[in-house]
Amino acid sequence: MKRFGKLSLLFAVAFCIALGAANAIAASKYPEKPITVIIHAGAGGGSDIFARTMAAAIEKERILPQPLVVENKPGGSGGIAFAYVAGKKKDPYFLVTAVTSFLTTPLMGLTPVGLKDFTPVANFAFDEYMLMVNTKSKFKTAKEAIDFARANPKKVTVGGTQLGSSDSICTYLIEKAAGVQLNYVVFNGGGEVNAALLGGHIDMAVANPGEALELYKSGKVRILGVFQEKRLVGAPDIPTLKEQGINAIYVQNRGLCAPAGIPADALKTLEEAFLKYTKTEAFKKYCKDNMLTEAYMDSAAFGKFLEEWNGKYAVILKDMNLIKKK
Amino acid sequence: MLNIFDNLILGFQVATSWENILFCFIGVLIGTLIGVLPGIGPTTGIAILIPITFGMSATTAIITLAGIYYGAMYGGSTTSILINLPGESASVMTMLDGYQMAKKGRPGPALGMAALASFIAGTVAIVLLTLIAPPLASYAVSFGPPEYFALTFMGLTLVSALGGDKPLKAYISAVVGLMISCVGIDAISGVARFTMGSMSLLDGVGFIGMAIGLFAISEILVNIEEPIKQVFSDAKLGIRSLFPNLQDWKDSFGALWRGSLLGFFIGTLPGSGATLCSFIAYAVEKKLSAHPEKFGTGVIEGVAAPEGANNAAAGGAMVPLLTLGIPSGGATAVMLGALMIHGLRPGPMLFSTNPEFVWGLIASMYIGNVFLVILNMPLVGLWVKLLKVPYKVLMPLILTISATGIFATDNNVFDMWVMFFFGMVGYVMRKLDFPAAPMVLALVIGRLVEMSLRQSLTISHGDISIFFTRPISGVLTVVALLSLFSPLFRILWSRYKAPGKSLA
Amino acid sequence: MKKAEMITGIVLLVLSGLVIWGALQMPPSASFGPGAGFLPFWLGVLLTVLATILFVSAWKRPANDKEAEPVFPGKQALFAIASVLVGVAVYISLIDTLGYLVDTFLLIVFLMKVVEREKWPLTLTISVVTTGTLYVVFQVLLKITLPSSTFGF
Numbered sequence: 001m002k003r004f005g006k007l008s009l010l011f012a013v014a015f016c017i018a019l020g021a022a023n024a025i026a027a028s029k030y031p032e033k034p035i036t037v038i039i040h041a042g043a044g045g046g047s048d049i050f051a052r053t054m055a056a057a058i059e060k061e062r063i064l065p066q067p068l069v070v071e072n073k074p075g076g077s078g079g080i081a082f083a084y085v086a087g088k089k090k091d092p093y094f095l096v097t098a099v100t101s102f103l104t105t106p107l108m109g110l111t112p113v114g115l116k117d118f119t120p121v122a123n124f125a126f127d128e129y130m131l132m133v134n135t136k137s138k139f140k141t142a143k144e145a146i147d148f149a150r151a152n153p154k155k156v157t158v159g160g161t162q163l164g165s166s167d168s169i170c171t172y173l174i175e176k177a178a179g180v181q182l183n184y185v186v187f188n189g190g191g192e193v194n195a196a197l198l199g200g201h202i203d204m205a206v207a208n209p210g211e212a213l214e215l216y217k218s219g220k221v222r223i224l225g226v227f228q229e230k231r232l233v234g235a236p237d238i239p240t241l242k243e244q245g246i247n248a249i250y251v252q253n254r255g256l257c258a259p260a261g262i263p264a265d266a267l268k269t270l271e272e273a274f275l276k277y278t279k280t281e282a283f284k285k286y287c288k289d290n291m292l293t294e295a296y297m298d299s300a301a302f303g304k305f306l307e308e309w310n311g312k313y314a315v316i317l318k319d320m321n322l323i324k325k326k
Numbered sequence: 327m328l329n330i331f332d333n334l335i336l337g338f339q340v341a342t343s344w345e346n347i348l349f350c351f352i353g354v355l356i357g358t359l360i361g362v363l364p365g366i367g368p369t370t371g372i373a374i375l376i377p378i379t380f381g382m383s384a385t386t387a388i389i390t391l392a393g394i395y396y397g398a399m400y401g402g403s404t405t406s407i408l409i410n411l412p413g414e415s416a417s418v419m420t421m422l423d424g425y426q427m428a429k430k431g432r433p434g435p436a437l438g439m440a441a442l443a444s445f446i447a448g449t450v451a452i453v454l455l456t457l458i459a460p461p462l463a464s465y466a467v468s469f470g471p472p473e474y475f476a477l478t479f480m481g482l483t484l485v486s487a488l489g490g491d492k493p494l495k496a497y498i499s500a501v502v503g504l505m506i507s508c509v510g511i512d513a514i515s516g517v518a519r520f521t522m523g524s525m526s527l528l529d530g531v532g533f534i535g536m537a538i539g540l541f542a543i544s545e546i547l548v549n550i551e552e553p554i555k556q557v558f559s560d561a562k563l564g565i566r567s568l569f570p571n572l573q574d575w576k577d578s579f580g581a582l583w584r585g586s587l588l589g590f591f592i593g594t595l596p597g598s599g600a601t602l603c604s605f606i607a608y609a610v611e612k613k614l615s616a617h618p619e620k621f622g623t624g625v626i627e628g629v630a631a632p633e634g635a636n637n638a639a640a641g642g643a644m645v646p647l648l649t650l651g652i653p654s655g656g657a658t659a660v661m662l663g664a665l666m667i668h669g670l671r672p673g674p675m676l677f678s679t680n681p682e683f684v685w686g687l688i689a690s691m692y693i694g695n696v697f698l699v700i701l702n703m704p705l706v707g708l709w710v711k712l713l714k715v716p717y718k719v720l721m722p723l724i725l726t727i728s729a730t731g732i733f734a735t736d737n738n739v740f741d742m743w744v745m746f747f748f749g750m751v752g753y754v755m756r757k758l759d760f761p762a763a764p765m766v767l768a769l770v771i772g773r774l775v776e777m778s779l780r781q782s783l784t785i786s787h788g789d790i791s792i793f794f795t796r797p798i799s800g801v802l803t804v805v806a807l808l809s810l811f812s813p814l815f816r817i818l819w820s821r822y823k824a825p826g827k828s829l830a
Numbered sequence: 831m832k833k834a835e836m837i838t839g840i841v842l843l844v845l846s847g848l849v850i851w852g853a854l855q856m857p858p859s860a861s862f863g864p865g866a867g868f869l870p871f872w873l874g875v876l877l878t879v880l881a882t883i884l885f886v887s888a889w890k891r892p893a894n895d896k897e898a899e900p901v902f903p904g905k906q907a908l909f910a911i912a913s914v915l916v917g918v919a920v921y922i923s924l925i926d927t928l929g930y931l932v933d934t935f936l937l938i939v940f941l942m943k944v945v946e947r948e949k950w951p952l953t954l955t956i957s958v959v960t961t962g963t964l965y966v967v968f969q970v971l972l973k974i975t976l977p978s979s980t981f982g983f
Contacts, residue, residue, distance in 0.1 A: 036975070042369075042373075042656070043369065043370065043372070043373025043374070043376075043660050043663070045659070045663065048373070048663060049663050049666055049667055052376065052377065052667065053667060056377065056380055069975065071737055071975050072373065072736070072737065073736070073737050073738065074529070074736055075525070075526060075528065075529045075736060075738065076511075076525040076526065076528035076529060077511065077528065079525045079528060080525055080526060080738065083525060108516065110511070110518070110525070110528060111525060154787070154862075157784070157785055161513070162511075162513040162516070163513065163514065163515060163516035164516050183784060183785070183787075183862070184784075185471075185781050185784050185785060186513050186514045186777075186780075186781065186784075187777075187781070188513070188597060188777065189597075189653075189659070191596055191597075191646075191652045191653045191654070191659065191662075192596055192597050194650070194652050195466065195467045195596045195597075195646065195650070195652050196467075196470060196471070198467040198650065198652075199467035199468055199469065199470050200470075201470030201471060201785070202785070210666070213671075214651050214671050214672070214673025214674065214675070215650070215651070215673060215674065217673065217675065218673055218674035218675045220650075220674055285669065289666060289669050289671070290666065322516045359967075360972075363967070366972070366974075371972075374972050374973055374974060375972075377973070494880065494883060494884060494887075495884075497880055498842065498877070498880045498881070498884065501873055501876050501877045501880060502842075502845075502877070504869070504873050505845075505849055505870065505873050505874075505877070508869055508870045508873070512866040514866070515856075515857065515865060515866045517856055517857060517866040519852070519856065519866060519870065520849075520852055520870070546914070547911050547914065547915075550907075550910050550911060550914060550945070551903045551907035551910065551911065552907065718942065718946045718948060719942075719952075719956055721941065721946075722937070722938045722941040722942055722956065722957075722960065723956075723960055725914075725918065725937070725941065726934055726937060726938060726960060726961075726964060727964065729918070729921070729922070730930075730934070730964050730968055730976070733974075733976070733977075734968055734972070734974045734976075737974070737975065739922060739925060739926065739977065742922045742925075743922060746915075746918055746919060746922060749915075749918075750915065753911070757834075757901050757902055758831075758834055758835065758838055758901065759831075776869050779863075779864070780863050780864060782863075783862055783863025783864065784862045784863050786862075787862045788862045788863050
């Protein structure tokens with residue numbers, strides 16, 4: 001019996017060594033196994049649709065020899081997913097979806113990890129934002145609304161999601177650009193904001209086109225302006241806020257990041273694959289359906305973009321009193 | 327009216343194509359499975375199964391996903407009744423009387439009533455959806471923050487109705503539940519409350535983990551106090567006792583139609599959720615009952631009302647989704663996402679631009695409901711036999727299924743710890759005679775109450791008259807206040823009638 | 831019950847004290863209406879009142895035989911409960927290290943063999959069948975990524 005125990009121990013050790021060796025070989029021909037894409041938010045949201053569409057297209061068009069496995073790890077404003085992926089140091093088999101919260105959550109001190117713990121891999125698209133009112137609203141243009149808000153500080157209610165979200169940052173940008181004070185009302189999600197706007201419970205709402213465009217087409221809401229330099233290609237009749245004298249510019253990026261320190265060849269493989277994906281019909285259709293602006297950036301460009309916005313968000317969030325003094 | 331018939335005929339033409347019938351069946355089958363599995367509910371279920379709909383047409387895809395949704399509502403009651411394990415969050419209410427019925431040897435009628443109540447209420451909801459969906463759109467958005475506050479505040483005052491003969495302990499349980507609802511990041515100010523530095527607590531304590539811990543895990547702990555006893559005493563397993571009898575039907579009739587209507591109309595409101603619907607239906611039934619003291623001991627109305635309400639709510643939730651493109655909760659939000667993947671964007675024009683889609687879906691729901699009742703009624707006999715499995719085998723099964731299911735909801739091991747912790751809390755509460763139901767419901771309702779209260783006061787600049795000056799919220803607030811103070815009035819009244827009696 | 835309720839009252843008083851203290855640390859509202867600390871503060875106050883009533887009414891209640899009955903079961907039962915709890919706690923702690931399959935198998939073996947003193951054949955059958963079925967349902971059918979060890983299972 002004793003001998004059997006020793007033998008099995010020996011066998012176990014050998015087995016482990018063999019497995020380790022197999023792993024080492026695997027690293028040279030990336031990817032050797034499925035790549036996990038962690039979605040930092042719950043199912044059914046923008047990032048979920050983004051990642052699932054991409055995973056399906058990459059598998060269907062055989063862009064990578066291995067499939068992407070999509071997994072939701074919602075919670076803590078994305079912090080749980082960010083910490084999870086950052087913890088997979090140097091492992092190129094984990095990616096995480098990166099939108100505004102990828103920068104704002106660490107800035108607000110809600111997760112111990114930050115930009116330095118990640119390798120930016122690629123950016124795919126931008127979400128545009130819009131300011132809208134109920135069709136029955138007395139505000140016909142953004143200028144009218146702002147003039148009213150200037151005369152009546154804190155009277156105009158704006159609906160949006162959690163403080164620190166893109167909606168709240170957009171509202172802040174308007175306040176800053178026009179020098180007015182608005183009354184920001186927080187809801188649990190974009191659907192509830194839209195319901196409150198349609199019911200006339202709030203005066204204005206910040207939304208992205210994906211949420212707003214159907215309501216706009218059916219004449220239920222009026223879009224006062226987009227937070228962009230130029231008018232949107234998909235909706236050229238909607239003015240920008242800038243041309244109405246409100247210099248509020250905002251986009252949300254949609255990208256992917258990997259843990260810090262992944263091998264260079266793996267990063268290169270990923271960049272190439274994602275560039276190829278952005279050329280597919282599936283991606284173009286995804287952008288068109290969701291009213292996104294295509295904006296591919298490779299690792300270096302995306303990294304620069306993130307650094308730049310990290311600085312901007314730090315100023316904005318500090319001003320909004322969301323960064324705790326330490 | 328004629329128009330509706332034309333539309334419905336169009337819908338049935340779409341829904342009865344062989345592949346739509348097949349996938350409707352597959353959808354409700356998977357839905358039943360998802361519902362039976364604890365923790366993982368319709369939202370997670372739909373989300374993880376979206377990929378199987380790739381390659382289907384948008385209509386077939388949504389027929390499948392909707393089938394999963396109402397199928398899960400159907401299946402959720404099974405484990406609640408059999409082993410005190412909520413299959414999904416809306417079935418917590420079904421558990422209160424359902425499990426007691428099972429323990430008293432009537433698991434068959436409880437399961438049968440749950441299935442038939444689901445069928446009846448589900449069908450009522452679809453009929454209402456067919457007839458009045460477009461006009462209901464404006465009703466769904468008529469509820470603003472003050473109305474939500476009034477509705478949820480009223481719900482909160484009804485929590486004491488779950489307390490049985492120990493009102494003080496029920497109130498304490500509810501207040502602790504409200505405190506737990508404060509845990510997490512406060513969306514309005516961005517402040518993290520009582521998270522003790524844990525990232526997983528930023529989103530608050532998970533409802534389903536808490537419910538499984540308080541009910542199912544504590545039940546296990548109580549049952550193993552004595553070495554291996556058979557928990558289900560004399561479950562009568564003859565064919566006749568498998569189904570509700572005439573008296574059961576008489577008792578449940580009122581509960582059924584009230585539950586259906588309440589579930590449908592509250593379910594229509596975005597953000598309210600099926601759990602709130604089933605709870606309000608149960609509490610209303612108890613208030614109206616001639617024998618309220620028997621609720622919680624295994625009365626059939628206590629199964630029929632919430633189970634009807636949560637299935638009707640699934641139909642109600644389709645109203646804002648189809649008429650406005652606004653999801654009313656987690657499950658419909660995921661369905662909206664699925665539609666977008668299929669390149670279809672629901673909005674106010676969906677009824678006119680894609681009639682074959684909308685009416686095909688509605689017609690498929692009639693068919694799916696029939697499938698569900700055909701599928702579930704024979705299963706009742708099978709489920710009841712499950713109770714013959716010795717408890718020592720059942721116990722590890724319940725534990726591991728719960729743990730796996732709770733992990734699967736968010737892929738987070740932390741949720742298992744939540745379940746574990748509340749398992750211990752639940753055991754101590756049982757021993758000390760504190761009811762667990764008020765705590766669980768206060769957790770759900772507490773978040774809605776606080777959010778809508780603060781939204782309303784932001785809009786009104788801190789003026790509380792906003793709750794009284796608007797018609798719907800005014801009425802609901804007054805009802806809530808009356809119900810909150812009704813015990814006091816009753817005491818004063820009895821003192822007035824019989825002077826000299828002491829307060830206690 | 832009397833003693834147990836008095837202790838519960840004290841525990842709840844401590845809890846409400848902590849909640850009130852925590853609520854007072856929270857910043858006041860920046861906007862209209864109550865801030866983050868409003869609800870927790872008043873809940874703390876409310877629980878203080880309710881806990882005091884619980885304590886006082888238990889204290890004032892005359893002691894009788896029924897009151898003296900122990901609330902918690904004897905040592906043997908508590909031992910069974912504790913072993914289940916410890917088993918589950920170890921299970922949750924190790925799930926990321928051992929992986930779902932091994933860990934779940936071991937938990938069921940522990941529950942059936944150690945807690946319930948079942949015979950080996952039944953224990954092993956139930957453990958293997960349950961673990962396998964759960965794995966197939968969740969991982970294979972529902973495509974949920976269950977925790978896996980570094981060896982990939």
